[in-house]
Amino acid sequence: MTVNVDASRCIGCGMCAAAVPAVFQIQGRVSVVQAQPRTPAEEAGAFDAANGCPVNAIRARKA
Numbered sequence: 001m002t003v004n005v006d007a008s009r010c011i012g013c014g015m016c017a018a019a020v021p022a023v024f025q026i027q028g029r030v031s032v033v034q035a036q037p038r039t040p041a042e043e044a045g046a047f048d049a050a051n052g053c054p055v056n057a058i059r060a061r062k063a
């Protein structure tokens, strides 16, 4: 799975970083992907974060 955050959409709510800190980290006012998901739990968390992002800024692609 590959995830990325569209910084132009992110409002820095922190939800994704709180849910999956191994993958997402707030830097400044936006979330960045600090590491791609490596475990099934991280992949599931990243997928949930993508679905839960209030501004649809997270893309999660299988591959």
Ligand code: SF4
Pocket: 005, 009, 010, 011, 012, 013, 014, 015, 016, 017, 030, 031, 049, 052, 053, 054, 055, 056, 057, 058
């Ligand atoms: S959940 Fe969405 S809006 Fe909130 S910090 Fe993460 S990417 Fe940004």
